[in-house]
Amino acid sequence: MTTDSLDLFADQPPTPPAPPDDAGAEAGDDGTLALDRYAERAYLAYAMSVVKSRALPQVEDGLKPVQRRILYAMSEMRLSSSAKHVKSARVVGDVIGKYHPHGDSSVYDAMVRVAQDFSLRYPLVDGQGNFGSRDGDSAAAMRYTECRLTPIAELLLAEIDRGTVDFIPNYDGAFEEPQLMPARLPFVLLNGASGIAVGMATEIPPHNMREVAEATCHLIRHPDAGLDDILAMLPAPDFPGGGQLISSPEAIRDAYASGRGSLRLRARWRIEELARAQWRVIVEELPHGV
Known part of the structure; x- marks a missing residue:
């Protein structure tokens, strides 16, 4: 589930990229290169460096x-x-x-x-x-x-x-x-990920291991399985600390189908009766990040 952003999520700025190898192909007769063309190529190289080398996880092992x-x-x-x-x-x-x-x-x-x-x-x-x-x-x-x-x-x-x-x-x-970890399960789904790079960001929710493993095995046996087949085994995210997911199944499906969307969670609580007609609210689970 992604959102567009132009923020930079980095501890230190990366090393400025060198001029592209093919810069000379667009240079003028005197060997000069237009500033706008150089800036476009240099910024793209910088952005990809942040995306791949710092801020966003790899799909294969789910790690930055x-x-x-x-x-x-x-x-x-x-x-x-x-x-x-x-x-x-x-x-x-x-x-x-x-x-x-x-x-x-x-x-x-x-x-x-x-x-x-x-x-x-x-x-x-x-x-x-x-x-x-x-x-x-x-x-x-x-x-x-x-x-x-x-x-x-x-x-x-x-x-x-x-x-x-x-x-x-x-x-x-x-x-x-x-270069990667030999992960036996898709950890990018197990633990999720959160990161902001240059021009893009990611917010992947975590999921239950048993459900992810079952869906993975199903996809191995049936590579052409559709989204509805997977959602039958992996219906929704599973956040650490519990909480109650109250988004509708249609909203969850749309988020999985498009890669964009939002999820709504609320705490789980109960009322505990006390002496002399008093009571108190016991919060047993909180939404993720609260």
Whole structure:
């Protein structure tokens, strides 16, 4: 589900692109290039760099580059779900030094998000310590918190060393990093995604794992299955923290069909009777992001 936006979701501005290789093809006899043509091409290259290298997730594994680098670095550090927690600062330093040459806050903030069970339907990092709350409290500093991978993160990383994905050089060519994760399930649907790039944005809601797996198997067996066939198995999003989806089935179907739309959620609550004719409202589930 997408919306148009011209905002920039980035921790640091990317390196300005070099002039296009085919710029000379449109240059004048004196070798000059019209400023409007250069600006158009340079801005397009800049926009695509932000889209692919920072702000939006890949459909194949549902991860943004910084998230993929965090999980791969933790995998290389042998921080499986059965390993001992280590300081988050150690992981952040490894990610910055080997794969993601940006500020430590950008890496740690990304790690905190994938560790929050109220942000992700299926957290990928098992955090120990204060990783924030849905009341708006921020996480403790990375020198205090500890982390390791969750069991479900191993679905993303399994068989990564068996030639299942391509590896590319890191920023200085000293190491290699995976171009994608060999995800066994479409994590872009499981955890959803939110990001704003240059000229485009995405807002993908999370879904239930059993429903996604059933729909995936059905599509493998029946590649020509229609939207209504999939909606019979995957009827609607499933947000972390619960909440009640009150959008009509027609509105949900239109959103899936077009990729654009909005969903309405409300809290689940009940009234608890007290002594002397008093009562109180108990809120049991909140809408996502509230």
